[in-house]
Amino acid sequence: MHIPDGFLSAPVWGTFDLMAIPAVSAIARRAQRGIQERDIPLLGVMGAFVFAAQMINFPVGPGTSGHLVGGALLAIALGPAPAAIAMTAILAIQALVFQDGGVLALGANVFNMAIVGVLAGYLPYRAWSGVSRSFAVFAAGLLSVLASGCLALAELLVSGVPMPRHVLFISLGFFLMNAVIEGAITVAAIRAIERLNPRLLRSPQRSSSSLIAVMAVAAVVLAVAGILVASANPDGIEQLARAHAPAWLNSPLADYQVHGIESLWLRRAAAGVAGLVLIYGACVFTGKLIARRSV
Amino acid sequence: MSVLRVRGLRHRYPDGTQALEGVDFELDAGECVAVLGANGSGKTTFVLHLNGLLEGEGSIEVCGIPVRKENLKQVRAKVGLVFQDSDEQLFMPTVLEDVAFGPMNFGIPPDQAIAGSRKALEQVGMGEAIRKAPYHLSGGEKRRVALAGVLVMNPEILVLDEPTTSLDPPAQRELLRLLRSLPQSKLVVTHDVALARGLASRAVFFEHGRIAAEGSVDEIAERFNWTPQSVSLDHR
Amino acid sequence: MHHVVVEQWSRARSPLHRREPRAKLGALLAFLIAVSTSDARAQPAFAAYAVLLGAAILASRLPAAALLRRAALVLPFSATFALITWWSGDPWRALALAEKSFLSGLAALLLIATTPVTDLMRGLEALRVPRMLILVIQFLYRYLFVISEQAQHMRLAAASRSGWRFRSAAGALAVLFARASERADGIYRAMLARGFSGRFPAFSRPHFHTADVVFLCASVSASAAIRLAL
Numbered sequence: 001m002h003i004p005d006g007f008l009s010a011p012v013w014g015t016f017d018l019m020a021i022p023a024v025s026a027i028a029r030r031a032q033r034g035i036q037e038r039d040i041p042l043l044g045v046m047g048a049f050v051f052a053a054q055m056i057n058f059p060v061g062p063g064t065s066g067h068l069v070g071g072a073l074l075a076i077a078l079g080p081a082p083a084a085i086a087m088t089a090i091l092a093i094q095a096l097v098f099q100d101g102g103v104l105a106l107g108a109n110v111f112n113m114a115i116v117g118v119l120a121g122y123l124p125y126r127a128w129s130g131v132s133r134s135f136a137v138f139a140a141g142l143l144s145v146l147a148s149g150c151l152a153l154a155e156l157l158v159s160g161v162p163m164p165r166h167v168l169f170i171s172l173g174f175f176l177m178n179a180v181i182e183g184a185i186t187v188a189a190i191r192a193i194e195r196l197n198p199r200l201l202r203s204p205q206r207s208s209s210s211l212i213a214v215m216a217v218a219a220v221v222l223a224v225a226g227i228l229v230a231s232a233n234p235d236g237i238e239q240l241a242r243a244h245a246p247a248w249l250n251s252p253l254a255d256y257q258v259h260g261i262e263s264l265w266l267r268r269a270a271a272g273v274a275g276l277v278l279i280y281g282a283c284v285f286t287g288k289l290i291a292r293r294s295v
Numbered sequence: 296m297s298v299l300r301v302r303g304l305r306h307r308y309p310d311g312t313q314a315l316e317g318v319d320f321e322l323d324a325g326e327c328v329a330v331l332g333a334n335g336s337g338k339t340t341f342v343l344h345l346n347g348l349l350e351g352e353g354s355i356e357v358c359g360i361p362v363r364k365e366n367l368k369q370v371r372a373k374v375g376l377v378f379q380d381s382d383e384q385l386f387m388p389t390v391l392e393d394v395a396f397g398p399m400n401f402g403i404p405p406d407q408a409i410a411g412s413r414k415a416l417e418q419v420g421m422g423e424a425i426r427k428a429p430y431h432l433s434g435g436e437k438r439r440v441a442l443a444g445v446l447v448m449n450p451e452i453l454v455l456d457e458p459t460t461s462l463d464p465p466a467q468r469e470l471l472r473l474l475r476s477l478p479q480s481k482l483v484v485t486h487d488v489a490l491a492r493g494l495a496s497r498a499v500f501f502e503h504g505r506i507a508a509e510g511s512v513d514e515i516a517e518r519f520n521w522t523p524q525s526v527s528l529d530h531r
Numbered sequence: 532m533h534h535v536v537v538e539q540w541s542r543a544r545s546p547l548h549r550r551e552p553r554a555k556l557g558a559l560l561a562f563l564i565a566v567s568t569s570d571a572r573a574q575p576a577f578a579a580y581a582v583l584l585g586a587a588i589l590a591s592r593l594p595a596a597a598l599l600r601r602a603a604l605v606l607p608f609s610a611t612f613a614l615i616t617w618w619s620g621d622p623w624r625a626l627a628l629a630e631k632s633f634l635s636g637l638a639a640l641l642l643i644a645t646t647p648v649t650d651l652m653r654g655l656e657a658l659r660v661p662r663m664l665i666l667v668i669q670f671l672y673r674y675l676f677v678i679s680e681q682a683q684h685m686r687l688a689a690a691s692r693s694g695w696r697f698r699s700a701a702g703a704l705a706v707l708f709a710r711a712s713e714r715a716d717g718i719y720r721a722m723l724a725r726g727f728s729g730r731f732p733a734f735s736r737p738h739f740h741t742a743d744v745v746f747l748c749a750s751v752s753a754s755a756a757i758r759l760a761l
Contacts, residue, residue, distance in 0.1 A: 006631025028661035042715040044670020049711040052678040058700040089667045162619035192705030376724045383717035388649040397725035399732035
């Protein structure tokens with residue numbers, strides 16, 4: 001799910017790098033309540049824990065094992081803003097030190113996994129803990145990976161990486177499978193931690209307005225799904241364009257030209273990106289909402 | 296002249312257990328005292344009060360300064376605590392940065408802090424390791440760097456919590472030699488009776504949160520059967 | 532861990548090692564942007580990029596074969612997408628995908644192989660990356676290998692006792708979590724004991740020298756020239 005360099009087109013990685021910078025700065029500048037410099041060792045050590053935990057294999061069937069991604073686990077253990085910073089730190093190290101995920105693509109990966117992934121891993125937990133804690137945690141893990149995966153796919157599609165229908169469905173199926181595994185691992189881990197020492201996890205604030213939380217979850221999920229569908233649609237049109245007008249479509253400035261068929265692609269791509277901006281806005285809004293309610 | 300005076304120290308854990316039940320203790324300038332006792336008897340809890348990391352009832356005075364919220368920074372400049380887990384103590388990315396952490400927190404300008412750190416590292420024999428990452432050091436090396444990080448602040452009192460744990464014998468000998476060469480007053484929490492004998496002029500024995508006895512290291516070891524050499528190979 | 536090798540590489544000496552971290556970062560970004568925006572059919576450009584990296588490898592005095600092997604780790608992922616792209620009827624793009632991801636990965640590897648992580652962090656800090664993020668990354672990196680080793684030990688211990696199952700993994704995760712949490716507490720106590728009162732001390736920043744400016748300009752120009760001319 002870490003997108004390497006070379007896959008995303010310049011408008012896409014450029015947009016995400018530009019979006020991720022203020023987002024991460026805002027979170028890091030303690031826009032959300034309650035992070036101080038004294039918390040830094042905890043965030044760092046928890047980041048190291050998740051990093052190490054990602055390498056532990058969870059046998060899920062004959063010959064297959066799954067691995068933790070950790071966005072939901074961090075969100076549940078630390079709260080969304082600290083979790084976002086910890087995940088960003090993990091992604092930065094993975095990209096710069098281990099070449100896992102691109103450097104230019106870091107903005108997109110951070111958006112997918114550290115911002116949306118963490119938020120999608122926190123809101124269900126917050127909204128549904130009262131109903132059934134296990135279900136809430138499972139949903140958190142599942143939605144976290146599903147949201148990041150769908151976003152990654154959408155970004156690839158908008159970048160023009162050709163993806164025939166069935167490949168798209170296989171990829172989605174793959175992400176869904178990983179999402180279920182993440183849910184299962186997250187639940188198992190949370191339960192095991194609670195058995196060990198219940199004081200290690202903070203309990204979610206009882207939200208008097210879980211309706212808003214549910215709506216926020218729905219908004220994020222719908223937006224992600226919508227973007228995916230919208231991005232997938234120009235597929236057929238793109239193929240056509242390639243077949244009939246290869247020369248200027250493939251020129252370096254094709255992305256910026258507005259001629260005939262390309263404008264349709266551009267419009268859909270713009271729609272995709274605009275939708276992503278909407279998700280970002282939704283995340284910030286719900287994030288602020290949570291912060292206010294935490295007071 | 297006493298550098299440390301503890302009177303009636305009591306501490307209760309959040310879950311209700313009484314960790315310390317009225318401890319009275321005094322340390323004179325230049326003295327070295329060994330703190331012995333079973334695990335859970337309150338030794339570590341006791342020393343964590345000396346620089347205000349834990350708060351309890353009773354009074355503690357370090358070089359005449361009462362250990363209270365307002366004076367914590369002053370106290371922490373006078374009491375140098377070397378923790379049992381060196382990995383927790385060496386948290387900066389390089390050795391030099393870690394040793395310089397203390398002085399820089401007290402407002403000493405970076406150049407001076409770094410110069411002082413280099414000197415402290417030389418003193419403990421780790422002068423070559425300044426750019427190394429703590430992860431790459433051995434247990435004994437980490438312990439020495441931790442000690443340097445404390446010495447650089449010129450404390451009056453050195454408090455060492457189980458300093459020879461997980462060190463191999465050569466490293467233990469080296470640490471003992473190093474500690475003997477330091478002029479500061481020392482308080483050494485340890486299970487290592489050989490270390491205690493080599494360093495301390497006096498020992499106290501903790502039991503259930505209070506000091507049960509005081510005397511020379513040999514007296515205490517004998518009285519409480521505190522030596523590991525009690526397993527006889529002669530089974531007849 | 533294989534990363535130990537990269538750590539050793541980063542502490543070696545060479546003209547490239549000696550360059551200021553920001554200069555190397557700038558060179559890397561220029562290269563990555565040039566590669567990323569290159570047209571799929573501009574094969575001569577990719578060859579030129581490879582030559583440019585070859586020159587960098589020479590300047591780093593690091594073993595080329597080992598570097599290339601490590602950079603090739605990105606290929607399985609790219610190859611899958613490349614095949615799909617090829618099969619979708621765009622062979623140039625398929626080839627470009629593999630070439631771009633490999634070249635980008637190799638360039639990023641060269642950065643970390645010639646710059647110790649701590650120096651890289653100082654460089655990022657000087658580039659105004661938020662201090663909190665830099666510090667968290669620093670602590671993460673400091674304890675990454677400690678905790679990874681713990682995880683490995685646990686795996687070995689459990690596997691030799693009762694076999695490694697989903698349950699064992701969850702249990703191991705919980706223990707790692709608890710230890711990490713305790714460790715964070717211990718670190719905080721150690722910080723307080725040495726006078727921490729709310730802000731981490733700021734260390735010195737890296738300095739640009741003439742050689743660094745020359746290097747940066749040369750690298751950026753080279754990448755730009757290849758991108759525009761080929």
